[in-house]
Amino acid sequence: MNQAQIEQGLREIAEQAVPEVDLLSAIHVGLTADAKEHRGAAVRKRAARSAVTALVTTVAVVAMVPSLRAKAGALLRGWVQMHIPGPGVGVAMSMRTDLALQPTYLPDALLSGLVSVAGSVTVGAQDHMGLFFGNAQGHWLWITQESAQGTGVLPEGQHVRVRGRQAVLLNDQSGVLLGPPRRLDETIGEELTLPPGCLEAMIENDRPGSESALLKPDCQKAIEEAGEFTIVNGKAFTVRSGQFGPPEMHYANATRLIWYVGTTRIEVLSNLPLGEVLRVAESMVPTASLE
Amino acid sequence: MEEREAIARLQKGDISALDVPVREYQVQAVRLAYLIIGDRHLAEDVVQAAFLRAFERSRQFDTERPFWPWFRRIVVNDAVKAATRSRQHIPLRSESDEVGSLIPQLCTDPDTSPEETAGAAELRQAVWTALQQLSPAQRAVVVQRYYLGMSEAEMADLRECAPGTVKALLHSARQRLRTLLGRFSPTNPAAKRLE
Numbered sequence: 001m002n003q004a005q006i007e008q009g010l011r012e013i014a015e016q017a018v019p020e021v022d023l024l025s026a027i028h029v030g031l032t033a034d035a036k037e038h039r040g041a042a043v044r045k046r047a048a049r050s051a052v053t054a055l056v057t058t059v060a061v062v063a064m065v066p067s068l069r070a071k072a073g074a075l076l077r078g079w080v081q082m083h084i085p086g087p088g089v090g091v092a093m094s095m096r097t098d099l100a101l102q103p104t105y106l107p108d109a110l111l112s113g114l115v116s117v118a119g120s121v122t123v124g125a126q127d128h129m130g131l132f133f134g135n136a137q138g139h140w141l142w143i144t145q146e147s148a149q150g151t152g153v154l155p156e157g158q159h160v161r162v163r164g165r166q167a168v169l170l171n172d173q174s175g176v177l178l179g180p181p182r183r184l185d186e187t188i189g190e191e192l193t194l195p196p197g198c199l200e201a202m203i204e205n206d207r208p209g210s211e212s213a214l215l216k217p218d219c220q221k222a223i224e225e226a227g228e229f230t231i232v233n234g235k236a237f238t239v240r241s242g243q244f245g246p247p248e249m250h251y252a253n254a255t256r257l258i259w260y261v262g263t264t265r266i267e268v269l270s271n272l273p274l275g276e277v278l279r280v281a282e283s284m285v286p287t288a289s290l291e
Numbered sequence: 292m293e294e295r296e297a298i299a300r301l302q303k304g305d306i307s308a309l310d311v312p313v314r315e316y317q318v319q320a321v322r323l324a325y326l327i328i329g330d331r332h333l334a335e336d337v338v339q340a341a342f343l344r345a346f347e348r349s350r351q352f353d354t355e356r357p358f359w360p361w362f363r364r365i366v367v368n369d370a371v372k373a374a375t376r377s378r379q380h381i382p383l384r385s386e387s388d389e390v391g392s393l394i395p396q397l398c399t400d401p402d403t404s405p406e407e408t409a410g411a412a413e414l415r416q417a418v419w420t421a422l423q424q425l426s427p428a429q430r431a432v433v434v435q436r437y438y439l440g441m442s443e444a445e446m447a448d449l450r451e452c453a454p455g456t457v458k459a460l461l462h463s464a465r466q467r468l469r470t471l472l473g474r475f476s477p478t479n480p481a482a483k484r485l486e
Contacts, residue, residue, distance in 0.1 A: 003437065006468075009418040010438040014322035017331060023317045023339050024310060101336075165332060208428070208452060208460075262330040285340045286333065286373040 026163060101145065101261060105283035107276045109139055140251075141270040141280060154258060162281045167259035173269065174252040189238030194222050199236055257281050294358055301349040309346050312358055317342075319359075320366050326434045327370040329423055337373050341365045363439070364449045367431055374427035421471035429464035436461060 157168035201213035213219060255277050257268045266284070270277050297311035317338065324334035345352075345362055352361055422430055435441045435449070443461065447454040 006418055006433075007437045007440075009415045010326060010422075010434065013415070013419055014326050014438065018318065018322045018325050018334070021317050021321045021335060023321075023335060023342065024313055026335070026339050027309065027313060027342055163332075163336065208450070208456060261336070262333050286337050286369065 101264075101266065101284040101286060103143065103280050103283050104285055105280055106141070107139075107272060107280070109272070109276070139270075139272055141268065141272060141277075143280075143284075144267045144269075146265050154260070157258075160257070160278065162257070162259045162278075163284070165259050165261065167257055167281070169274075170256040170258070171274075172252075173254040173256045175254075192222075192236040192238060194236055195219050198222060295354055298349065298352060298354050298358060301346055302352070302354070306346060309342060312345070312362065313342055316359055316362060320363065323363060323434065323439070324366055324370040324373075326422070326438055327367065327427065327430050328374045333373055334370065337369045338366060341369050344369075360449075367435065367449065371427045371431045374430065417472055421468055424471060425464055425467055428460060429467060432457065432461045433464050433468070 154166065154168040155170070157170045160167050160169050195216070195218040197213045198216070198219035201209075201219070251271060254269055254271045255274055257277055259266055259281075266281075268277055268281050270280075272280075294311060294315065297308040300308035320338045320341065321331070321334050324337045325331050328334050328337065341362070344365055348365075352358070422433065425433065432446060435446050436443075441449070443454055443457050446461075447457045450457060
């Protein structure tokens, strides 16, 4: 293999895989959502404190569902963190390794009085991980993302498009949600002291040098000894688990939207109006672009 | 509207001016992201978001400099992050992916024999397979070096790191490629070594 062959191969693969593209319309849709986001910035700033609650609740809810205990470690070690940028920018939650896409739009009706959590939703015999947003008025929205095990075939239902991709809409959905909103001060434990560079490497785990910092024995040892923990606003905290019972929330007349991005199956389940569900789905962008 | 005028308007908050750089650079940006991510749809999402970020950051942009080098920095960095998060290994024969079907079409030089053509197709397939087995960061430096034709100094500038860091990353990527493509080692002494 020589250099010229690699150069030519890359060029031809790129040209044939992407002969042409038209992003203008999609970008204009994004701009519309962005304008809405700026209008809702004040609301989101008020929601920031609640959103922190939501993030930590992730830990509590996951910890309390026995069938998810095995996944909890992976989720926690997915270095869940919260970004609260400066005024006017808004709030973005990032579950770095578990969610490839995140919504950039949430309805004001949901953000008002937000007490969001992430945990599990039971559908049939399966538990699903994801982001949950719920408010005191009873509006809620679930977003789950999982690697597709099969061929990525969509179920029967009403065909719609999400960001140009084929999706299926299912109405009148019913089931059980596990995981109620919880308060930050009921779940967060002591702040953890980690070796220098270890916490930073977890937060910015794709920065050059992060991997080597994480692989240092003292960092590995500290992570192992920490047990379950979460990262909020750049600090690591232990998690008080086992304090909460798992109340169930039965739902009916909900809307479910399913589509695939690459090999990832994305599902939005909500009792919000259909238009809002579609709008949230349309707003989902790669997590990287939110940072 | 010229690029420089469009950028000036963007810096004044005129979002409609974004159409100019989008039309000009969307194809090469998506191709670039695709080579790093391996998924066309995700690549399009990354580039869409990158254009919006470019608008948000347009005040940081020096209008005396060309747009593309500045913008591709955003695209490369976001593509690496997206690839890291998605952790996707795109199968060559994925039902939705174009790569599996296009590989045999590559390098169909009419002057080559069927055997040579088959060998070239196999080699291209090997390149793509090897690329997918690199880490996103390694894939990015390979794409920057061999697709964009960037020098190590330019890559260091893009990554905002020391040239030695890029050299080390590129070295590890080349080593990995050599291992993965070992059976394609050139028997022709005139073939230019991977460097």
